Amino acid sequence: MVSIPHNKLSNKRKSSKSLGKSKQVTPAIESPEAWAARYCTERGFDWEFAKKSDCERVDDAGAGRHGYVRRGGIIFHSNDPITHQRLTSGPLRHQHPIPYTEKGKAKERKFSQRKDSPYEPYFAPSMDWKRAFKDAKVDMILSEGPTRSLAGAKHERYVIALPGVNGHGSGDELHASLRRVIWKGRKVYICFDADAESNPDVRHHEQALARKLAKLGAVVYIVRIPQFAPRAGLDDLIGRSGDAGLQLQLDAAQPYNSEAAGVPIIECVADVEAREVEYLWDQRLPFSMLSGLEGNPGDGKTFIALEIAARGSRGQQPYSKAKCQPFNTLYMSYENITAITTKQRFSAMGGDQKRLFVLNGARNHDGTERTITLADVGTIEMAIKKTHARLVIIDPLQSYMGANVDSHKANETRPLLDALAKVAERLNICILIIRHLAKSSGGRAVHKGLGSIDITGAMRSVMMVGTAPDEPQNRALVHTKSNIGPLGESLRFSIEGKDNTAKVAWKGTSELTAADLAAPDAGKRRETQIGRAQKYLLTALADGPKPVNALVEGRDGEFSLQVLQKAGKELGVAKSREGEGGAWVWALQEFKFARKKAAQMSE
CATH class of the missing domain: 3.40.1360.10 (Dna Topoisomerase Vi A Subunit; Chain: A, domain 2)
Incomplete structure (x- = not known):
């Protein structure tokens, strides 16, 4: 049984006595006229058009006179489409929905029908x-x-x-x-x-x-x-x-397939023409796919994104300066003001300003403007086509998820990202999504991005930006994930210049990993890791040379090759090949010193 209360709403303010000594502010109540105008505008038409379409605004008493529940709103009078005769089946949309309970759950009824009137199209x-x-x-x-x-x-x-x-x-x-x-x-x-x-x-x-x-x-x-x-x-x-x-x-x-609803769309692999992955930036940013750039606030994510756009506008790839076809970029950001931040940074990096376009929102049919979210994929696709952009930068993702989307729920984020990925594939462009890191510590670096891990899953390539723990004055760009090829080298860089005229200065390659950048107290942890690796090498090589593969596999793979290379370099480990094309072998140059040093470090 569904019970619907028909009592009128009361907008009377409580007396000051009933409110007690504390002063309370009564929230402003939207007038029926203002509500009707807003309600219609949000749904793609205006109140004047609604009135011409035989819509009527009624108060509680008016609703009762027309045979509806005594709750005011808008009556959408229904007319016969051929004779134009008014019917009795038009619904009433209540300004204040009617609360009711069904199977113990609280619900709201927004529309009502006249008693005993039929439900008609x-x-x-x-x-x-x-x-x-x-x-x-x-x-x-x-x-x-x-x-x-x-x-x-x-x-x-x-x-x-x-x-x-x-x-x-x-x-x-x-x-x-x-x-x-x-x-x-x-x-x-x-x-x-x-x-x-x-x-x-x-x-x-x-x-x-x-x-x-x-x-x-x-x-x-x-x-x-x-x-x-x-x-x-x-x-x-x-x-x-x-x-x-x-x-x-x-x-x-x-x-719609009349013979089999939901008929599967199948293609035979033998009929598909194979093609190689094309990159906007070699190894890191593929065309036709989503890519990610992650990092903590202030670590340089936007600088790197604009560096990619600026270099590309002049026909260069970042860091290597390898030649490429100059391209346009569509930049989406509510955090950065174009005149103050985006334009000046892009110019300082040497970008061609005629190739950078900023998507500030969308204009409704009535001339009003609004912000957009990823749900406005049609608007985004129109902007890409209009600007002929090959690169789209979304800075950051959280600004564009929408108020009704929980970024920690895969079933809510994945449809948005899948639709965006289809745009990237259809237009053969690169979409770079900037994301902040989560506050929680621990776990794998690839899981550090804010929101659902499925966001990372939707991206084919992901990079991470952070402060270099062994050189705090510098930063590092680390390639953390690639589903389509080998990872690119880690790169060091610094931000040189002041305020909005600062730019990226590349400092060469790096051995840093995403784990180094993401770990709490990264500098201290890295020193500890290198120290442990040195102890391991001194012990493992104390009795003579060993293949490097055996060293990497030892201790259950605790140390990566990059960490062992760093530790070995500081110890002066000798490296040689066993014959032509043979395996690399590492050795300590002085066995006696090695045994003594290992004993000291184990104490």
């Missing part, structure tokens, strides 16, 4: 449905909820809004109002909310509707809304990205 009154029903050349979109139909109508799109995902009719029959449409040969897009693919019930009705339409001869496509909010819909998408954003999703829609 909604047709935006401003559209010429009589003509569209007969003309199969007119594309149609089927969604759910009246605001979807109005948002589409604002851009002259024919959107039929079902009263719910199950409102397409019972059994194999379409709803009576939908049977008036000539479906044969018509292109139809089914566009349910963003949870359509993950919600089994929504998915079931999506496929059932597609099957019915396909049987009637319609050419059916399934549209996926980016999940920038848990249940984002067609109207939310238009409100964020305009009609162009919707068009991108329609272009990417997948055709």
Whole structure:
């Protein structure tokens, strides 16, 4: 049993006596007019358009007079699409949702229907449905909820809004109002909310509707809304990205197979033409894939990213200065002000300013501006195409995840990154994602990035920036992960200059590893590690030369080859090959000294 309280909301302030001695501030209450205007604008149309489309704003008493629950809001009066006669089935969207409980869980009811009125599809009154029903050349979109139909109508799109995902009719029959449409040969897009693919019930009705339409001869496509909010819909998408954003999703829609819903897309490896990985920066930044750059605040992540962009704008790779085709960069950052930071740093690094573009946000259809998130993948792709960028820098990732996405949950982050990866592959560009390190200590360096480990999993190549523990005045860039080839050498660099005119100065290669950069008290730990490695070498080589492979494998692989090389260099270890092309062998030059030194260090 579902109980819904019908009592009116009270906006009266409590008396000062009931509040006690402490002074409390009553939050501002949004007026019905302001709420209605905001509600419509966020969904891709304005209140004036809504009024012309037979929408009515009512208070509690007005809602009661129309036969609804006495809770004010907007009535979306429903009209017959052919005769334009007003029906009784229009829903009411409450300004203040009605709380209720169902199976012990607290919920909110945002829409109400007149008592005993039928649930009918909604047709935006401003559209010429009589003509569209007969003309199969007119594309149609089927969604759910009246605001979807109005948002589409604002851009002259024919959107039929079902009263719910199950409102397409019972059994194999379409709803009576939908049977008036000539479906044969018509292109139809089914566009349910963003949870359509993950919600089994929504998915079931999506496929059932597609099957019915396909049987009637319609050419059916399934549209996926980016999940920038848990249940984002067609109207939310238009409100964020305009009609162009919707068009991108329609272009990417997948055709429904009437014989087998969800038919697998298979390619035979024998039919695939092999190709080599292409790099924007050799070994480190591949085209067509996502790459990462991680580090603590202030360690130089943005400097390195802009150094890559600046060098590339002049046709050079970083560090090696190897020649490449000059390229444009699209820079995304809410942390850095273009005029103060980005422009000056890029110029100090010698970048061609005509090749750097900054994506500051998106402009809605009504002229208002807003920030973007990774869910706005359509907007990002449009920006890439408009600027002809080969490199996209996202600085940092956390600024673009969105308020409704938990970066520690793989099931929420992976769809966003997968969609972004598809853009990289489709446009053959490099996308570099900057990420802060987590505060927690311990664990492998590759797991240090803030958020879900699956974020690292989505990246094909990852680099880490940090202060060099053995040279605190310098920093290091370490290649920590590559799924497509060998790791690049670790590089030392410093930041030279002051404030926003500082730039990267490369200092050569390094033996530092990601573990060295990520470890707490890295300098002290590294000295301890080198010291332990020296003790190990003195003991292992005290009785004579040994192959270097045996040394690396000894002590269960405690020391990497780089650490042993550093320790061996400080001890003056002699290195030689056993014959032509043979294994490398290490030896101490003075066995007596070695035994004595080993004994001293073990005390």
